[in-house]
Amino acid sequence: MRILMDQALNIARMLITLLLALLIGGVIIQLSGKDAVNAYQVVWNSAFGNDRAIANTLLAATPLIFTGLATLVAFRAGIFNVGVEGSLYVGAFAAAWVGFTFTQLPGTILISLAFVVGGIVGGLWSLIPGYLKARLRVDEIVTTIMLNYVAILFTDYLVNGPFLVPGMANAMSLEVAPQAQLARIVPKSQWNISFFIALAIFVLVLLLIWRTTLGYEIRSVGTNPIFSRSSGMPVGRIILEVMFLSGFIGGLAGAGQALGVHYRFVAGFSRGLGFDGIVVALLGRNSPVGVLISALFFGALRNGSSSMEMFTQIPRDLIDILIAIIIFFVAIDLGFNWLLKRLVPQTITPPTIQPSTVD
Amino acid sequence: MDAIEVLSNVLASTLRLATPLILAAMAGLLSFQVGLVNIALEGLMLTGAFVAVAVGFIIGSTWVGILAACVIGALLAALFSIFVTDLRANLIVSGLAVNFLAAGGTAYLIQIIFHASGTFAPPELESLTAAQIPILSSLPFFGKVFFSHTPLVYVSWLVIPLVGLFLYKTPAGIHIRAIGDDIEAARTAGIAVRKMQYLALMLGGGLCGLAGAHLAVGDLALFRENMTAGRGFIALAAVYFAAGRPRSAALACLLFGLFEALQFRLQMTSSTPPQFFQMLPYVIVVLMLTLISIRKEWKKGW
Numbered sequence: 001m002r003i004l005m006d007q008a009l010n011i012a013r014m015l016i017t018l019l020l021a022l023l024i025g026g027v028i029i030q031l032s033g034k035d036a037v038n039a040y041q042v043v044w045n046s047a048f049g050n051d052r053a054i055a056n057t058l059l060a061a062t063p064l065i066f067t068g069l070a071t072l073v074a075f076r077a078g079i080f081n082v083g084v085e086g087s088l089y090v091g092a093f094a095a096a097w098v099g100f101t102f103t104q105l106p107g108t109i110l111i112s113l114a115f116v117v118g119g120i121v122g123g124l125w126s127l128i129p130g131y132l133k134a135r136l137r138v139d140e141i142v143t144t145i146m147l148n149y150v151a152i153l154f155t156d157y158l159v160n161g162p163f164l165v166p167g168m169a170n171a172m173s174l175e176v177a178p179q180a181q182l183a184r185i186v187p188k189s190q191w192n193i194s195f196f197i198a199l200a201i202f203v204l205v206l207l208l209i210w211r212t213t214l215g216y217e218i219r220s221v222g223t224n225p226i227f228s229r230s231s232g233m234p235v236g237r238i239i240l241e242v243m244f245l246s247g248f249i250g251g252l253a254g255a256g257q258a259l260g261v262h263y264r265f266v267a268g269f270s271r272g273l274g275f276d277g278i279v280v281a282l283l284g285r286n287s288p289v290g291v292l293i294s295a296l297f298f299g300a301l302r303n304g305s306s307s308m309e310m311f312t313q314i315p316r317d318l319i320d321i322l323i324a325i326i327i328f329f330v331a332i333d334l335g336f337n338w339l340l341k342r343l344v345p346q347t348i349t350p351p352t353i354q355p356s357t358v359d
Numbered sequence: 360m361d362a363i364e365v366l367s368n369v370l371a372s373t374l375r376l377a378t379p380l381i382l383a384a385m386a387g388l389l390s391f392q393v394g395l396v397n398i399a400l401e402g403l404m405l406t407g408a409f410v411a412v413a414v415g416f417i418i419g420s421t422w423v424g425i426l427a428a429c430v431i432g433a434l435l436a437a438l439f440s441i442f443v444t445d446l447r448a449n450l451i452v453s454g455l456a457v458n459f460l461a462a463g464g465t466a467y468l469i470q471i472i473f474h475a476s477g478t479f480a481p482p483e484l485e486s487l488t489a490a491q492i493p494i495l496s497s498l499p500f501f502g503k504v505f506f507s508h509t510p511l512v513y514v515s516w517l518v519i520p521l522v523g524l525f526l527y528k529t530p531a532g533i534h535i536r537a538i539g540d541d542i543e544a545a546r547t548a549g550i551a552v553r554k555m556q557y558l559a560l561m562l563g564g565g566l567c568g569l570a571g572a573h574l575a576v577g578d579l580a581l582f583r584e585n586m587t588a589g590r591g592f593i594a595l596a597a598v599y600f601a602a603g604r605p606r607s608a609a610l611a612c613l614l615f616g617l618f619e620a621l622q623f624r625l626q627m628t629s630s631t632p633p634q635f636f637q638m639l640p641y642v643i644v645v646l647m648l649t650l651i652s653i654r655k656e657w658k659k660g661w
Contacts (some may be wrong), residue, residue, distance in 0.1 A: 013407075018468040032471045033394070064487075080451060082651070088512075128645075129645075130643075132648075132649055132652070136649060136652040136653060136656060137652055137655075137656065138648050138649055138652045139599070139648070141398065141451065142592055142596050142599070142644065143644075143647060143648060144592075145589065145592050145644050146589070146592065146641040146642075146644045146645050147645065148587055149588075149638070149639070149641040150638045150642060150645075153635075153637050153638045154634065154638065156634050157632050157634035158370055160632065160634070161632050181541060183401075208481050277546065278455065279459075282452060315466065315467045315470040315471065317455065317466035317467040317470070317474075318460075318461020318464045320459055320460075320462055320464075320467075321459075321460060321461050321463040321464055321467055322463075323463065324457070324459035324460035324464070325456075325458035325460075325465055326458045327453070327455055327459060328442060328448070328453060328456045330449075330452060331442060331449045331453035331455075331456055332442065332446045332447070332448045332453075332454035333446035345567055
């Protein structure tokens with residue numbers, strides 16, 4: 001009951017944050033000499049106006065569900081993984097590689113293999129900063145950001161070098177085998193079944209966090225690292241597992257885009273899907289349900305903003321400004337929670353585990 | 360081209376490329392010393408780059424643009440300070456917000472104001488011209504390496520000792536370091552914590568504005584979306600590496616500048632794919648952060 005109340009309260013806060021951001025965004029549009037009401041109408045119509053619009057919103061939300069969950073898993077363990085973008089790139093390439101290399105395999109197997117390989121490669125990539133943090137205590141924020149650039153450049157090299165397709169105008173890999181191309185659901189929309197894979201991962205993350213030992217350890221390390229360490233939890237190992245998992249989900253995001261949208265790896269295709277995942281996780285207040293809702297919201301915004309740019313000449317970069325406003329609100333709120341904890345320390349219940357090694 | 364000339368070219372561009380890093384690192388250092396990790400350097404720099412070009416173009420003076428970049432950088436840092444100090448916002452998360460605001464805001468504004476997308480390069484706007492230092496610039500080799508730069512390069516050299524003096528010799532600087540050491544003790548001792556945090560962050564914002572201005576109008580005169588390309592984070596890494604000491608931070612920036620210069624150089628002459636050279640500065644940052652951590656753990660008795 002208490003959890004349900006908390007959830008409802010979280011969702012209410014989230015909606016208020018969104019409304020405020022949209023309101024400020026409206027003011028910015030007006031100040032730019034455009035009509036805010038009209039702009040939002042265009043966004044609404046092209047995000048929800050008909051079947052195809054809704055499909056495109058779900059299409060845009062799909063990678064954000066993945067990257068949001070990937071970020072969330074790390075956040076829950078108190079790790080600020082900004083490197084989902086990098087995992088997404090290497091994962092997308094790996095999945096595309098499987099897709100255009102093992103062309104004789106039947107569809108289901110090929111698709112599963114591509115996703116698993118994409119995930120594993122994404123996970124291994126994120127183990128680099130994970131290992132540095134777990135074993136050498138290198139702060140993960142800067143390393144993960146740096147490694148994003150490396151991943152983007154490295155995959156760019158791959159499709160310009162060893163996997164160069166002669167005669168192609170843009171840097172991209174071969175097309176994946178037809179049976180590896182994910183089925184699309186609505187005519188004239190790229191919305192594809194990777195959306196349902198994202199939903200499956202959502203359920204798995206939910207189960208992981210609340211029903212498994214690792215989930216328990218993640219929550220414990222995230223809320224109270226010192227206590228967890230002194231109570232004998234293998235914090236280093238947990239960090240490694242979490243970083244692998246986070247990168248794995250990030251890699252799946254890349255696989256979904258490669259097999260479902262582009263049918264190949266395209267250099268520089270993401271343009272910040274991983275970063276949007278951070279915002280999705282923040283706005284979703286670190287709960288999987290919150291991530292799902294905010295991914296859908298951002299999907300609608302991203303999808304609607306293209307039409308907004310086309311019909312009202314308002315740059316779609318407005319969305320990034322809205323995102324900044326939303327993060328500011330979330331940041332205040334996080335600070336506020338911290339303040340509450342400081343003011344009323346007796347209300348927080350420490351994790352109820354028996355310290356196994358008190359020495 | 361003979362080897363000496365190549366060397367002097369590489370070294371000269373090292374100093375030029377290190378300039379925005381040094382300026383941003385000094386900004387990061389000020390916040391580091393007041394106990395705040397400044398993730399926002401990147402966004403502050405990007406804003407500076409945009410303002411330098413936009414205001415410089417509108418007013419018709421590059422120097423006014425640079426001044427405006429400083430002022431707006433400081434104001435954006437003030438906004439950041441309001442969130443961090445007064446509203447008790449989460450430091451990392453609001454730094455992230457500043458970066459998103461800068462990336463989105465600048466991309467939005469070049470389209471709204473200048474109807475340009477991606478890159479805005481007004482031909483009317485002049486870039487800074489190299490200030491040849493009399494006599495010294497005609498020295499063989501050294502003249503080219505050290506004394507034939509645009510003014511902001513020299514400014515960055517001045518800023519290093521100035522930040523050192525400020526932090527270690529002035530009352531405000533000493534207060535700032537005291538806060539970084541132990542915020543509660545500083546508060547008990549009657550230091551105006553909030554005011555000092557504002558001061559450190561806003562001075563840093565001004566420096567980041569200058570850093571961005573150098574990127575935008577130092578050599579060319581253009582603004583490109585996300586033209587900072589992670590330099591704010593590289594500067595932050597230099598601060599970590601130097602553990603807050605101005606001279607070491609500047610040296611780290613010079614090292615990053617050298618790798619960047621080599622990257623450009625090798626791209627032109629080598630058959631190795633350019634992406635590997637472009638990766639170099641980022642890989643070096645990760646390696647350096649790893650090294651300092653190893654050193655730290657070593658000291659603690661591994």
